[in-house]
Amino acid sequence: MKILEINKLVKLFGGLAAVSKFDLYINKGELVGLIGPNGAGKTTAFNLITGVYEPTSGEVIFAGENIAGVKPFKINQKGMARTFQNIRLFKDLTVLDNVRIAYHSHVKYSVFSSLFRLKSFFVEEKEIEEKAIDFLKIFSLDHKKDELAKNLPYGEQRRLEIARALAAQPKLLLLDEPAAGMNPQETHDLMELIAMIREKFDLTILLIEHDMSLVMGVCERIYVLDHGMLIANGTPDVIRNDPKVIEAYLGEEA
Amino acid sequence: MKINRQLVFNLSLAFILFFLIHFLMSAKIISQYYQLNIYLLFINIIMATSLNLVNGFLGQLHLGHAGFMAIGAYTSAAMTTNMDLPFLPSILVGSIAAFVVGVLVGYPILRLGGDYLAIATLGFGEIVRIMIVNTEYVGGARGLSGIPRYTNWPILFLITVAIILLIRNYINSSHGRAVLSIREDEIAAETMGINLTKYKVMTFAIAAFFAGTAGALYAHYFFIITPATFNFLKSVDYLVMAVLGGLGSITGSIFAATGLTIISALLQDFGAVRMIAYSVVLVAIMLFRPSGLMGTKEMKFSFLDKKGGNKE
Numbered sequence: 335m336k337i338l339e340i341n342k343l344v345k346l347f348g349g350l351a352a353v354s355k356f357d358l359y360i361n362k363g364e365l366v367g368l369i370g371p372n373g374a375g376k377t378t379a380f381n382l383i384t385g386v387y388e389p390t391s392g393e394v395i396f397a398g399e400n401i402a403g404v405k406p407f408k409i410n411q412k413g414m415a416r417t418f419q420n421i422r423l424f425k426d427l428t429v430l431d432n433v434r435i436a437y438h439s440h441v442k443y444s445v446f447s448s449l450f451r452l453k454s455f456f457v458e459e460k461e462i463e464e465k466a467i468d469f470l471k472i473f474s475l476d477h478k479k480d481e482l483a484k485n486l487p488y489g490e491q492r493r494l495e496i497a498r499a500l501a502a503q504p505k506l507l508l509l510d511e512p513a514a515g516m517n518p519q520e521t522h523d524l525m526e527l528i529a530m531i532r533e534k535f536d537l538t539i540l541l542i543e544h545d546m547s548l549v550m551g552v553c554e555r556i557y558v559l560d561h562g563m564l565i566a567n568g569t570p571d572v573i574r575n576d577p578k579v580i581e582a583y584l585g586e587e588a
Numbered sequence: 589m590k591i592n593r594q595l596v597f598n599l600s601l602a603f604i605l606f607f608l609i610h611f612l613m614s615a616k617i618i619s620q621y622y623q624l625n626i627y628l629l630f631i632n633i634i635m636a637t638s639l640n641l642v643n644g645f646l647g648q649l650h651l652g653h654a655g656f657m658a659i660g661a662y663t664s665a666a667m668t669t670n671m672d673l674p675f676l677p678s679i680l681v682g683s684i685a686a687f688v689v690g691v692l693v694g695y696p697i698l699r700l701g702g703d704y705l706a707i708a709t710l711g712f713g714e715i716v717r718i719m720i721v722n723t724e725y726v727g728g729a730r731g732l733s734g735i736p737r738y739t740n741w742p743i744l745f746l747i748t749v750a751i752i753l754l755i756r757n758y759i760n761s762s763h764g765r766a767v768l769s770i771r772e773d774e775i776a777a778e779t780m781g782i783n784l785t786k787y788k789v790m791t792f793a794i795a796a797f798f799a800g801t802a803g804a805l806y807a808h809y810f811f812i813i814t815p816a817t818f819n820f821l822k823s824v825d826y827l828v829m830a831v832l833g834g835l836g837s838i839t840g841s842i843f844a845a846t847g848l849t850i851i852s853a854l855l856q857d858f859g860a861v862r863m864i865a866y867s868v869v870l871v872a873i874m875l876f877r878p879s880g881l882m883g884t885k886e887m888k889f890s891f892l893d894k895k896g897g898n899k900e
Contacts, residue, residue: 384779410781424772426884427765434762435769439781441762445790448761449754455761462762502781 336395337362337506337538338383343392343402345375345382345562352378354562356392360506365532365539367553369546369573371582375562376542377419380510383540384416385409397505411439415504417495419511419542425484429475429494432483433466436501466501472531473497489520493527500531509541513548521545525552550574558582593892599749606745613741625853627739627809630748631802632849636829636841637755638798643827644835644884645759646791647771648698649706652713653799653826656686658818659716660800661807662726665735668808670725675738679747679804686800690793698788713823720815731814732807739809747805751798756838758794767791771836832873834880839887844880 336359343356353375360366370376381387383394385406394402401409415436424432441462443454470476473493478486483494492512499507512528513521525548532539543549549556550570558566558573560582566573573579609626612618618626635653642650664682667673697708721729758764766787769777778784807813829848833840851869855862873881 386775386779405783406775406778407781407783410779416779418776422773422776424769424776427768427772431765431768435765435777435782436780438762438766443762445758445761445763448763449757451757459762498780 335362336360337397338540339393339395340383341393341395343379343382343394344390345378345387346390351562353382353559356559356562356564358557358564358567360538360540362505362538363536365528365541365552365554367549367556368540368542368559369544369549369556370559374559376559377510378562379559380416380508380542384414384508407439410502410504413503413505414508415499415502415506416508417492417499417510417512419514421491421495423483423491423495423498426482428480429470429483429486430463430466430479432494432498433469433501434462436498437462437466440503469497469501472500472534473527489516492516492524496527496531500535503535504537506538506540509539509543511542511544513543513545521548524548528552594888597889597892602745602749606742609745610741621856622853625849627741627744629846629849630744631806631809632826632829632845633842634748634751634798634802634805635826636833636845637752637838638795638802639826640830640833640835640838640841641755641758641767641795641798642792643830644837644841645764645767645771646788647835648788648792649702650709650792650795651706651820651823651827652709652711652716653795654818654820654822655713655716656690656796656799657803657806657822658720658813658815659686659689659796660803661813661818662720662732662803663800664804665732665807665813666726668738669732669735675736675743675808679801682804683797683800686803687793687797690796691789694789694792694796695785698785698792710820710823713818713820717815717818720818727814729815731812731817733812735807735811735813737808737811739805744805744809747801751801752838752842755798759838763787768836828870832870832880834882834884836884837880837882837886840880840882840885843882843887 338360340356340358343353344351345353356379368376368379378387382389385401385404388403392402393400396409396412396414399412401412424435441458443458447455467476467479470479473496475490475494475497478490483491486494496509496512513524516524528539529552531537541549541553553570555568556570556573557564558579565578565582566576613623635657639650639653642648660682663685664678667678667681668675693712697705697712700708720726726732759767766777766782769780769782770784770787774784829844830841832848833842833844852866855865858865
């Protein structure tokens with residue numbers, strides 16, 4: 335069953351086609367990679383899928399519904415969450431609050447209930463806190479729950495961003511270069527973490543990455559973008575041997 | 589439910605303060621002049637804390653808060669003075685009027701960010717003032733006089749404490765955290781499922797509601813209100829209090845409003861020197877505490893946080 339299907343997606347910035355005629359599908363439970371050289375349009379594709387940008391034309395069908403042009407918060411509520419290439423945490427809030435905020439769209443108590451501290455407020459707040467701490471435990475960040483997000487070391491900030499995305503309880507998780515700036519050991523740990531959360535939360539994942547060992551190691555299928563165009567897609571073995579990919583991207587190494 | 593010691597302690601302090609000032613006022617130990625300033629101080633506290641909701645917690649630069657105060661003041665005063673209606677419903681209607689205008693104005697202008705929003709809110713404040721100048725029903729430029737003095741010490745004190753509690757409750761909830769996330773990073777907030785428009789407009793309108801309440805209390809203490817009272821400089825005064833106390837700190841706003849009102853009252857006799865001294869104090873505080881007196885922290889009595897204490 336396809337959870338995400340993208341048909342002929344186009345995004346023009348003035349005369350520049352950042353993404354043109356981009357097609358992609360992801361089956362439920364898959365882990366798919368999106369690679370390509372710098373400026374290929376990977377992050378633009380992510381922004382189009384999550385609603386940060388409005389597509390010029392084309393369809394984004396998520397769980398059977400066209401979400402092209404829908405606002406980001408609604409797309410999130412439909413079950414999609416993401417991380418960012420350049421970490422976008424709520425820097426001056428605590429680690430716990432970062433995760434609790436992602437849980438907000440599942441909160442049922444009203445503003446009235448919070449203003450007058452009705453019973454539903456206390457009941458749900460307790461539940462939110464417990465759930466948030468559970469997420470932090472998975473990422474072994476629970477002992478830092480009261481630290482400000484900006485004071486965490488870089489690797490932990492990356493992990494917190496994934497924890498925050500997961501707290502929104504998505505069906506589809508989009509990770510934009512989760513291993514950027516990490517050393518090989520950290521990258522290895524991250525790969526294991528991604529495999530673990532995918533299993534545990536029954537997730538479908540779309541991943542942008544530069545680190546070839548990570549992409550080839552974990553992804554079941556890979557899409558390759560260059561100059562906004564899809565130049566190849568298939569299993570890691572197919573991609574590794576595709577002449578166009580080697581020319582565009584792996585060229586220097588081949 | 590565990591007992592929140594901080595809350596109980598703070599409310600007890602407030603209770604003691606209430607009776608202390610009440611006694612000093614009724615025994616005429618506090619002069620008429622200082623009594624007036626105490627009333628003004630509590631109105632300033634409402635204005636500064638409610639403005640902090642928008643400027644500090646939501647992170648949007650709002651320069652027209654006095655406009656909402658004017659709406660509350662004029663609506664309620666017109667009801668009591670021109671229509672002979674009772675005081676409490678008039679406060680409520682004045683506040684609701686400010687809230688409604690807050691929603692109507694907030695919806696289009698809160699799409700703007702930074703400097704553009706500042707200019708739009710500034711323009712809003714001036715529009716309110718000019719509309720009042722041209723409304724003969726409420727006295728036009730001469731102002732509305734003969735307003736009954738309904739604001740008394742218990743009403744003012746209770747409403748102020750209630751507003752502070754409501755603002756605190758709003759911020760310390762999932763809805764409040766949604767507001768904070770908008771200040772921190774709009775794009776991240778929106779992709780995390782936060783409806784930006786909803787929370788911006790709602791927070792702006794709640795702040796407007798409380799400004800309306802403050803305006804109603806103001807009008808019914810000072811007998812007379814004129815459009816000039818609610819000009820741009822008034823909005824700036826409240827902004828100064830919010831910034832000085834710390835954007836994102838309710839207790840900070842309370843301290844700053846208190847401190848600045850007292851300084852201004854003490855310097856009344858010094859004429860022109862007053863404004864210079866006042867400004868020097870502001871510059872000095874901003875130099876030594878660039879993020880305001882309290883930053884984004886709240887004052888807490890840490891000795892109350894022993895085992896069993898419930899932090900919120």
